[in-house]
Amino acid sequence: MFKDLFLPCLWAFLSSLVFCGIFNVKDKKIILISAFGGGLGWFAYLISAPFASVVMQNFIAAITVALFSEFMSRIFKTPSTVFLVIGVLPMVPGGGIYYTMEYGVQGNTQMFIEKFIETISVAGAIAVGVSVASAIFRMYSYFQTQQFKNRENMVIRYDRHNNK
Amino acid sequence: MxxxxxxxxxxxxxxxxxxxxxxxxxxxxxxxxxxxxxxxxxxxxxxxxxxxxxxxxxxxxxxxxxxxxxxxxxxxxxxxxxxxxxxxxxxxxxxxxxxxxxxxxxxxxSEQPYSFFISLMAYGFTAFFFCLFWKGDLRDSLVAFVCGLSTKYVLEFMSKSKTNIFFSNALSSMVIAYIAIFCVNLGFAHHYDKIIIGAIMSLVPGVAITNIMRDIIAGDIITGTTKLAEVLLIALAIAVGIALAMSTVIFFGGGL
Structure with missing residues (x-):
């Protein structure tokens, strides 16, 4: 349990943490939070393993990371890209590119095509997951501001009613 | 006003x-x-x-x-x-x-980015932790750390000599593959595939992959297609670099 579930998340967290040095993130709080996003995304990936294919796992993990980064960008007043770019890193199909190339060099065409399609679908799943989540979040924040406006109007009406 | x-x-x-x-x-x-x-x-x-x-x-x-x-x-x-x-x-x-x-x-x-040393360490430890993440053992990760350092040096050299993005990625992944294969052949590490995967993670265009669909959905289709081309170019460069290294090793050394 520890070795299969928590250790990969720890490695994902640490690799996202040091990647902040490559992307020039300097605020320590933001480094920690965005690295936590990387660990969280991989946790979602592993948790969804029993009932989803590899592509769906990446999709779910990407949605998780994107929602997390939208929330954090509202809290810390930082562009959501900062959290998103770092949180998605553990899912990026580096292994897919490598194995596709290796089967290509070996001349194993069947496995080459299989890995190639898997790599492209994983990349697509990440891209679609991220955009779906940000679209959901835009809708949510739109409705929230609408509700807020309604409430404000109601308060004003209430005040007028009581001659304040 | x-x-x-x-x-x-x-x-x-x-x-x-x-x-x-x-x-x-x-x-x-x-x-x-x-x-x-x-x-x-x-x-x-x-x-x-x-x-x-x-x-x-x-x-x-x-x-x-x-x-x-x-x-x-x-x-x-x-x-x-x-x-x-x-x-x-x-x-x-x-x-x-x-x-x-x-x-x-x-x-x-005019603010300066991180110093060369910190950025070097960031490349090294990224390769180290990603190698562990892709289920390599500790000795693999140490070799991956060296590969990460070499990536930074190669990228720095290439950006000074103003070469294009394709060539710099191909060369850095080629150097990574050579180091990994030689260390495995000398018996220092066990899995060259895991070392290479860990080390190329700092080159793989994760940012562009994330932003393609966001740009397209936001209506910037030209930007999305440009980024898609960039992703394919970089992925191809990485694959070509490793493939060159591997095939020269197979050709001159008679096998991996």
Missing amino acids: SATKEQILKAACKLGRNILENGGEIYRVEETINFFLEAYGIFDAQIFAIPATIIVTIDEKEKPITQVERVKSSSLNLDKLSKFNDLSRRACRNTPDIESVLQEIEDIR
Whole structure:
């Protein structure tokens, strides 16, 4: 349990943490939070393993990371890209590119095509997951501001009613 | 308000340019310029941005004013990106005079990125932890650490000699593959595939993959296609670099 579930998340967290040095993130709080996003995304990936294919796992993990980064960008007043770019890193199909190339060099065409399609679908799943989540979040924040406006109007009406 | 429309336009373009150069999305650039101009009282501006260019026209009665910004290179600097974003928020809320905005843009521009040593260590430890993440053992990860250091040196050298993105990625992944294969053949590590995967993670275009669909859904189809081409180019470069290294080892050494 520890070795299969928590250790990969720890490695994902640490690799996202040091990647902040490559992307020039300097605020320590933001480094920690965005690295936590990387660990969280991989946790979602592993948790969804029993009932989803590899592509769906990446999709779910990407949605998780994107929602997390939208929330954090509202809290810390930082562009959501900062959290998103770092949180998605553990899912990026580096292994897919490598194995596709290796089967290509070996001349194993069947496995080459299989890995190639898997790599492209994983990349697509990440891209679609991220955009779906940000679209959901835009809708949510739109409705929230609408509700807020309604409430404000109601308060004003209430005040007028009581001659304040 | 003493600032002329030209000055306001100049400041808005500078702000947009810096956000684009430090890795901001296209819709963020366009929105920033739009909000900035509106905050200073210029409405119905025409703004068009793609990763290489920003064009802004403000419509005056007698003569429209246009400014074009050509953006040659962009690199991801998330610290500067969030600082420019913060600056544009503050400028839109308080509308300080244009001189102080321009001064602040210059101040943020002149901030130094991380020193060479810290960035070297970041590349090394990224490779180290990603190798562990892809289920390599400790000795593999140590070799991956060395590969990560070599990546930084190669990229630094290539950026000094101003070669293109394809060649620099191909060369760095080739060096990675040589180091990994030789260390495995000398018996120091066990899995060359895991070392290579861990080390190429700092080259793989994860940022562009994340942003393709966001750009396309936001309506910037040109930007999305440009980024798709970039992703395919870099992935191909990495694959070509490793394949070259592997096939030379197979050819001259008689097997991996």
